[in-house]
Amino acid sequence: MKRLLSLLGILQLLAATAAVYKQWIPNTNFETASNWDKGRVPCARDVVHFEKDKVVSVFVGSPHALTDMYLPLNGEFLLAAGAAFTAFDGSWDPGCDSGGTVRFADAEQRSWFDPTLWRDVLPSGELRPGGPIFSVHEERVPCRHDDVIFQPETSFRVNTDSAQPVIQLRSISVMGQELNTPSSWAGYLGGPSAPLQFHGNGTLQVTGTGCPDKSGCACGNALDGPRICAALLRAPGRQCPEPACQSPLHPLGHCCGVCGATINLEFTPDFDLQKYQDKLVQELLSQPRYTGVQLAMSKVHRAQTFLGLVSRGAAPLIQIVLIDDRAGAQAGTAAQQLAADIMQDIAQHGEALGISSGKMEVATGSTATGQVGSPPVSRIAAGTVMGLLFSLLFLGGILFLYRKGKLRLPALRPQHPWERMEEPAPPAPASDKGFDNPVFSVEPPDVDLAEVASKDLQVFYLNPLYSASETET
Secondary structure, rough: OHHHHHHHHHHHHHHOOOOOEEEEEOOOOOOHHHHEEEOOOOOOOOOEEEEOOOOOOEEOOEEEEEEEEEEOOEEEEEEEEOEEEEOOOOOOOOOOOOOOEEEEEEOOEOOOHHHHHHEEEEEOOOOOOOOEEEHHHHOOOOOOOOOEEOOOOEEEEOOOOOOOOOEOOOEEEEEOOEEHHHHHHHHOOOOHHHHHOOOOOOEEEOOOOOOOOOOOOOOOHHHHHHHHHHHHHOOOOOOOOOOOOOOOOOOOOOOOOOOEEEEEEEOOOOOHHHHHHHHHHHHOOHHHHHHOOOOEEEEOOOOOOOOOOOEEEEEEEEEEEOOOOOOHOOOHHHHHHHHHHHHHHHHHHHHHOEEEEEEEEOOOOOOEEEEEEHHHHHHHHHHHHHHHHHHHHHHHHHHHHHHHHOOOOOOOOOOOOOHHOOOOOOOOOOOOOOOOOOOOOOOOOOOOHHHHHHOOOOOOOOOOOOOOOHHHO
């Protein structure tokens, strides 16, 4: 019976995942105690102080008696039915024995891209029940096809500074009114409240359209990823827990390292992201052995490079992130087992599901990070090409320096292989015609040999290679 109820809860959760609603948490209401520097709502003996150069939009839900109030130069008070301000008449006010100056807190730094200031809700505005599905940090901020809700009867002020000039959304609900067309949103922006509620260099744009691709749509917050992570880590308390594994994984769109597993899927036009997520939840995550395992799945764009050097743009992938609640050496082991089951299912049914390939990466408390699914042949080929590329760069550098005259090379006559294979020539036969002296070039005298023979003359030549004593005969 418990298993049936659990499965019904999961099915109800899946039924509401087609549209994503994100609700802004903080407000600037007068009755919210955290909006005042003393941590309490002003009472009758207090002097209320709004900084004159701070822009505010303040919702007042009930009547208040005050001793005095200093107002800002630019702002608004939104009064609910029956709300009002009156001067303190000196009568006793329980809980307000001693008055003082109470200052309104600064709301200027509440950033749109702070993931701690948003929560997932149902279309009714109620908090979405917890379950096995979670979101990476970039997707905890409203994505381009999400619906944004500002709670009814609340005021707010949001800093929309962004790395992108336009922040697209499907719809925005303000004061209980849903604005889901470009014209209705443009009309609201032209009113008096919008400039007091939204400030910053990013412009909010309502499109009225959801994700048109059944394989999913990327969130669209990648450019503001550094801003999201900075806001997360700046929040009170360190938001990234210390991972129990030595080499934690770093999924795209997530600010913290995690223990567990990631799977990157390449897909075909037949892939349906929502149906595949439902399949994983119903067939695998609902099993008792995977209690405590959470899954995040979305389309991302991973940068592609040639040999790790030249950018080739970004390729769409389906990223699956699996984490669990195990600790110590067991951290990530349940997520690893689930990832292995998913990879096995892909091997058997991937083609029918519209999945062309998958690569798994794991990191647990007992093992180092490892990859499954990437072919080693491609890595060897990449290493070979890298070696050739660096060799060409090295030779090109030498040639460049040589042509610039900054490098001199010895003049060498290349010896051909066939020359090295030749046998040495045999020595020339002895000859009675003498030899050429390598030291002197002496022309023999013009002598008549017959005359020399008749006179029995002796002719001597001095050879510098021998001593004089050796030349005597």
